[in-house]
Amino acid sequence: MVDKKVTKQVKASLQENVTYLNSILPVSESFDLIQRDMIIGEKQSTFYFIDGFTKDETMLKIMTSFFALKKDDMPGNATGFSKMALPYVEVDIIADFDMIIRNILSGVTCLFIDGYEACIAIDCRTYPARGVEEPDKDKSLRGSRDGFVETIVFNTALMRRRIRDPHLVMKMIEIGNSSRTDVAVCYMSDRVDQELLDNLLKRLDTINVDALRMNQQSLAEELFKRKWFNPFPKFKFTERPDTASVCLLEGKVVLLVDNSPSAMILPTSILDIIEEANDYYFPTLTNVYLKVSRAIITFATVFLTPAFLLFMQNLNWLPEAFQFVSLKDTVNIPLIFQLLILELAIDGLRLAAMNTPSMLSTPLSVIAGIVMGEFSVKSGWFNSEVMLYMAFVAVANYTQPNFELGYALKFMRLLLLVLTACFNWIGFLAGTIIIICSIAFNKTLSGRSYLNIKLN
Known part of the structure; x- marks a missing residue:
């Protein structure tokens, strides 16, 4: 590890600079850390660079121009050399070894010339990078198809x-x-x-x-x-x-x-x-409809199964028109445990799909969903109504563009389910209050909550 406290300055002696730099950098141990010695205008010089970070064609042209220099063409200092003898755009003069080491490890080519009390940093870096294709998670029906990369x-x-x-x-x-x-x-x-x-x-x-x-x-x-x-x-x-x-x-x-x-x-x-x-690319009416639909579905993903559990615990609260939602079949597993097991099973299927080779992930997910859905109901483990509501919740979670927010809502739903199962309507009310407070008092870096209320 490079010591941050290095403050040694570059000397006029090339040999002294090379000796010191080689004592800091593992040039002899690291195959990709390269020291290249050459003669420029009858003066000894040394390049330091990292293999894979340097544009070979650019450095070849720069070195070709160096070989053409004569002794009389050599300026008296590094600044003059960078202005008169270095045909490149991104050039810097550095005299502090700490900054030099940082630049070398960042991919910048550093040149030392005997007699110059500074290093000439040539920024001809290139990084391995993929194409700027559209991201898989954040797609748009219209608009540009480019996306951020790792560079x-x-x-x-x-x-x-x-x-x-x-x-x-x-x-x-x-x-x-x-x-x-x-x-x-x-x-x-x-x-x-x-x-x-x-x-x-x-x-x-x-x-x-x-x-x-x-x-x-x-x-x-x-x-x-x-x-x-x-x-x-x-x-x-x-x-x-x-x-x-x-x-x-x-x-x-x-x-x-x-x-x-x-x-x-x-x-x-x-x-x-x-x-x-997509909210930026559609007309106002379509934009508003999509936002309202997403908000309603988000609300339903949090409260659908807890509300279903609450009404099943208090069947007399159900209006006559909604009696059809009540459970028809009796199973051996209590309703709350059915919901919690399915919450875990859905995450298990999601993790399995992520770790399955792409050509197999879709058919395996479909097969697992069908087998789990049909045979778990026939075997008496789960009610068909529970399977239906949990299937809606699992699919509706993907309407959230933010993955982390989707899991935050899932944790709130689990909390609401447990509180409702333990304390009936009082637990449901308490869970709702906790969810509202978690959003309202979620203080961000700006000092405001999600509801844009100043908290400090």
Whole structure:
């Protein structure tokens, strides 16, 4: 691990610089960390770079131009060399070894020339990256088909392409003593909430961790220490650059983390969380209908099975017109245990589908659903009505664009089921109050709740 306290400066002696750098970097042990010695204008020089991060064609052209230099062409210092003898755009002069080591490990090629008291950093990096295809989870019926990838520079370019405004600021911050992960803070300087931005930058500056092991999720946990008993998400995530660009234009802050193909958006509310890409591409009437439908279905996923359990415990509450919903068949397993077992079984099927090869996941899921549904009813384990309601809940959960919110609602439903089974209507009422309070008092980074109420 590189020591953060390194403050040694580059010397004029190439041999001294190489000796010191080789004592810090494992050049002899790591096959991909390469030291390349050559002569430029009759002066000894050394390149340091990481194999796989350097554009070979670009470096070949740069080195070809170096071989053409004569002794009289060599300037007296590194700054002059970068201006007169280096035919490349992204060049920096660094004299601090700590910054040099950071640049080398980030993929920048560093050149040392005998007699120069500084290093010439040539940023001709290239990262392995997949295509910017549309994300599987966040699809849109209309609109662009591109999506964020794991390379942060590609992601910032996708947003810059959509917002050609000088007020768009993308500030790069490095977090993690070992990982030194790049984090980009993106905002519109003329529209952003300055208090929120200052608070966010202050928190980012005070983060002191060894590494962002799980990239964006690790950063989210460091930014806001959530309470374990409130499962509702604190941030909105999107893999679509068009959605992130719209949020920027609305005055929000977008965080991009290198190696993560999604953007973190601040601040957020319950309305932001349940939005999806299609909401931006349809006419107003269609847009409103989709939002209302999604809200009703979301409400039903939380309260359908607890309300069914409540009415089955109090059959005299059922109006005559709704008597058909009452259970017709008797089974050996109590109703509450049927619901809880099916909740667990649905998650088991989902996990099995995720870990099954793609060509087999659909047929196996269909077969498992049919077998489990039909034979569990015939064998007397479950009522057909319970299977129907749980099937609706399982499918309706996928109307949520936010995966974390879907599980938060599931936990609230389980809480409501248990309280209703234990305390009847009093438990149902208490569970409803807990759900409302969990949403209303779910404090986010901006100091506001999901209902956009100032809490501090």
